[in-house]
Amino acid sequence: MSVELEGNILVTGANRGIGLELIKQLAVKMGGEAHIYACCREPEGPGAEALREVATKCPGKITIIKLDVADEDSMSTAARTVSEKIAAGGLNLLINNAAINKPASPAPLSATTKKDMMDVYETNVVGPFVLAKVLLPLLQRAAEKDSSAKDNGNKMSCRRAAIINLSTMVSSIEKCPETFSTAQMYPYRTSKAALNMLTRCQALDFKNHNILVAAIHPGWVRTEMGGAEVR
Numbered sequence: 001m002s003v004e005l006e007g008n009i010l011v012t013g014a015n016r017g018i019g020l021e022l023i024k025q026l027a028v029k030m031g032g033e034a035h036i037y038a039c040c041r042e043p044e045g046p047g048a049e050a051l052r053e054v055a056t057k058c059p060g061k062i063t064i065i066k067l068d069v070a071d072e073d074s075m076s077t078a079a080r081t082v083s084e085k086i087a088a089g090g091l092n093l094l095i096n097n098a099a100i101n102k103p104a105s106p107a108p109l110s111a112t113t114k115k116d117m118m119d120v121y122e123t124n125v126v127g128p129f130v131l132a133k134v135l136l137p138l139l140q141r142a143a144e145k146d147s148s149a150k151d152n153g154n155k156m157s158c159r160r161a162a163i164i165n166l167s168t169m170v171s172s173i174e175k176c177p178e179t180f181s182t183a184q185m186y187p188y189r190t191s192k193a194a195l196n197m198l199t200r201c202q203a204l205d206f207k208n209h210n211i212l213v214a215a216i217h218p219g220w221v222r223t224e225m226g227g228a229e230v231r
């Protein structure tokens with residue numbers, strides 16, 4: 001069944017990997033009222049060429065926004081820019097996709113530094129935390145606008161107002177004995193476990209505003225982070 005998307009969607013780390021593919025897939029399903037804010041660190045740089053091509057193919061439908069999720073000022077500026085563009089509308093869906101994995105997999109303990117821990121935590125946990133906070137008024141606006149959703153029994157949904165945090169199976173405390181031997185990745189695993197808790201807290205907190213918050217594991221995907229072969 002073909003489902004047409006409406007509303008405003010913001011995706012971080014949209015210039016490559018899963019983020020870029022999300023933009024491509026969402027663009028195909030966009031209805032007349034939908035708009036995508038595709039965020040990346042260097043919109044003008046060579047690393048965003050593929051994203052610029054997708055945006056060019058969908059005139060007026062995709063806006064590329066400069067956003068570094070490890071930089072608070074960058075997140076505030078991006079939130080202001082999106083708010084001005086959305087005007088009276090709200091933000092229906094925030095997808096926190098950007099993340100890093102340092103040092104490179106298999107990232108054994110011996111190769112992992114305190115700086116790796118701090119950098120990965122800053123990007124993978126603090127970034128999604130700050131971004132959700134600065135975009136909350138826009139998400140609330142979308143949730144309030146769509147009061148008809150409640151009447152249809154659709155109290156919370158990605159169509160109304162939602163945050164999706166990209167997590168991973170290797171963040172599972174329960175599954176750690178099964179997955180640890182494949183790659184230690186202390187910074188990545190612990191940051192994503194913290195992201196899971198952030199998601200749980202936000203879900204309870206933002207429920208009062210009818211904003212859905214969920215974490216998903218996309219499965220293994222062949223990207224720069226995922227690597228060439230399934231592990």
Ligand SMILES: NC(=O)c1ccc[n+]([C@@H]2O[C@H](COP(=O)([O-])OP(=O)(O)OC[C@H]3O[C@@H](n4cnc5c(N)ncnc54)[C@H](OP(=O)(O)O)[C@@H]3O)[C@@H](O)[C@H]2O)c1
Pocket residue numbers: 012013014015016017018019040041042047067068069070071096097098099100123166167168169217218219220221222223224225226227
């Ligand atoms: N691939 C998998 O198998 C897999 C499995 C489970 C979960 N995931 C999750 O899925 C998400 C996407 O993964 P991926 O495989 O697509 O990774 P990827 O190919 O390495 O892409 C990561 C993206 O995040 C961006 N990014 C990194 N640091 C950033 C920052 N400070 N500010 C803004 N953007 C930043 C990168 O932009 P630059 O080009 O500027 O570096 C890039 O666009 C991640 O959250 C990851 O944990 C992936």
